[in-house]
Amino acid sequence: MIYRSVNCVIGSGGLMATWLLHCNPKTFNLDEHRSAGEALTSWTIARHKTEVTAGDEFVLWVSGPNAGVTAYGHFTGSAEFGEVDPRFWTTDPGPKHFVPLQVEKWLDMRIPKAQLAGDARMADATILRQPFAGNPHRLTTDQWQAIREAIESENGDPGWHLNPGDTIRRTDLHARYGGSSQNGIATSGTTDNILIFTAASSGHQHGYYDTWNEDGTFHYTGEGQTGNQRMIRGNKGILEHRETGKRLRLFDGARGTVRYLGEWTLDQEQAFTWAEAPETGGGPLRQVIRFHLVPVRATITTPEVGVGQGYVTADEDVTPAPAAPRMPDPDLVGRNLSTHRRLQNDLAQEAENRGLMALSPSPSDPDFDVAWRDGQGCLTVSEVKSLTRANEGRQLRTGLGQVLDYRDQLSDRATEVAAVLWVEREPSELRWVELCRRVGVTLAWPGREDAVFSPEHNGTQE
Template identity: 55%
Template sequence: MTAWLLTCNPDVFNLEAFRRDGRPLEAWSVARYRSELSDGDSFVMWLTGPRGGLIGRGHLTGEPFFSEGASNGDYWQQDPGPRWYVPLKVDDWLDTPVARSQFTEDERFTDTTTLRTLFAANPHRLSEVQWEAFDEAFAKASTALPEEEEWHLRPGDMIRRVELHDRYGGSRQGGICKSARTDNVLIFTDPKTGHQHGYFDEWAEDGSFHYTGDGQEGPQTFDSLGNRSIRDHLQLGLKLRLFEGSRGIVRYVGEFAVDPASPYSYAQAPETGGGPLRRVIRFHLVPVGSTEQPPTVPIGCGYRPVDEFVQPAPAQPGTPDAGLTERNLQAHRRLQNELATAAAARGLEVLSPRATDPDFDLAWRSSEKNLTVCEVKSLTEANETRQLRAGVGQLLDYHDRLQGRATKVQAVLWVEYEPSEARWIDLCQRVGITLAWPGREDDVLA
């Protein structure tokens, strides 16, 4: 598309009086790019000065023409003399301008001179992403919701996706949709449709939710508006709203934010339809505030075996030896997959957590009413106590958050070997946790 910015200096042309009198703006003076201006081109109108900013948008309706007399002459502060004009139609006016400050910090303008050379003659050429920024700002300003209505959903609420976009705007397709009317980014996770495009979203070992970025073919980059919106949401003042599902009825999980210590990593995943492997972005999202789900939200989905040969992220200075970290991670995942296999062999329904669930390693059901939630821990002589403490704390949290969503919830801490201190068995029993290890599958799966 071809888009332009037209400026209006209120000291030269009294636009406020012109609009107040209800006059239609049918032409505007231009001095540059006349051979490139065409019928149908889009434009935004910018009011200069300290109280100015984005004020209108529309489209050109013909080719430039030369006139000896001024168009809308009554509103010029002084006779402009003969000049070139381009015919146009203003599709929308804003009641008050969107201030320049909203755009100067937008990275879509940081590498250009568009906002720094507004003193130059009309028109000013706009790139596609700059037009996108103006269009978003205009949509938000013209249809802004009252502050108390900027977000109305609570964790667990269900809504038709079409109704969600009717209210908040944004693309009705895709997984990352920036709201055009509020400071929200709508994010959708759905293993049913995502896996066919190489989107493998999951809870990670550290409790963050790993969300695959935008882009179904080729390596994913931050050239995508969706990926930039997530990466830079804190600087842009945007809130990330995670939903489970991608079509029809979707369920609101809660507000998330990128982990400031480790905002994203890269991984390999196939292209759409099982194509070749390519690099994808994995955003590390952490919950903000409450994501507690109501009792009506089902727990878990079909078990997803974890990759036992996954490579850990590069170690930071001062962190444990990378080889030991890799060994612990692989041992954890092997233990988890082996226990899941044993549970399935006994006819149990084995589960992985949904985005709406706490980040347990696996769970299983013996009936519709009885749920067992399990945390898996690899052990070494050096980390045994630390791992057991962490596992007990995590299970107490999972049990507390899930007991309102299942009739009976049991907790299992599955470790690599029998702990060197027997006191851990009694300690776990006292708080309602079964501590077990390979060879004691019957104790937890019977």
């Protein structure tokens, strides 16, 4: 930050003091300075020039809409006078007094102004009463203690009672931690949390294709069901969560009982990318935000041994948009969409009627339509397909390939996996029944439920 010193201003010595340095982003671009890989080795000051000295401790405060503490460290010398590196200033500052320093830690998340302002010990802090006063702000012992306690709590997980893997009803979750129970991204106004929810069974119908990656990271699709997504509301909350001091809490499931997948943060090298995905109901392709999340602590980062979550009923009343090019599945367009959802819901209800628990996929599962387990540990996974005379061959080929893929992916997560291709009606070419039987897949349709749910069913056709 400083090119060279011109002369030294001798510090007064004595007991070590504690200070607050503040940064105005409109004057000095700290984010750009850090992104450029520059080490912060000094800070300009306008007062207390003879009082600052080596060994004094400081915290760095960034002002603006997301004001708060972002780093701490200590001074390595007394104040000096010198030329300032103008690259990251909005105007050339000219020569200034500065104090050399060493940053001990950049905080993962900023300690927000609101949190500190709520502490009675900070009532007389000059950064709150006189925020435009020149650097540095002297801190009393009580004020320093209040800030350090807030920093120490940032390294823990204060006020949070869930452990990764715990389940909770979503209504109870919001009653305790705030945030809207209707949104996939729920920013709390009462706690320092952003609750985010991922569920393939409901998300895919809106073009939300979240993915787990082999390195343990997670790509999460932003909110916005139609048109190009924008970096506003919940999306902006995720992007700025470090600056606002909000913790990202990821949950598996969207309704009913959800499962906590731990605390996550944005990848500091690449926070997000843009991708293409269809609008709600298989509409035209649009730009969506893909947030790159990495685990923070004690977080579930590998697929679960179990499969699925409680079945999420598909909405049969959504009016599909016209077909778009490069759709991920032709069964999710036009007339086929409502038929697909009706068949899927009926199959899930049949499983429930027979005393089985219907399952929708969790984020770590392949994107099957419905699954269930029997009392002997056999998992049955199904793909549902609508059929018309025009698309019958394509749908059967696609569905067979999908359900074989699901079975293969889940083979090490159940003692036995059976596969079902559930279609709208009897195929016009019955050779499909024999073909499916040969590869261990049950091909069935309404009226042939016993072929799927009979006790003898084990992935073979009658």
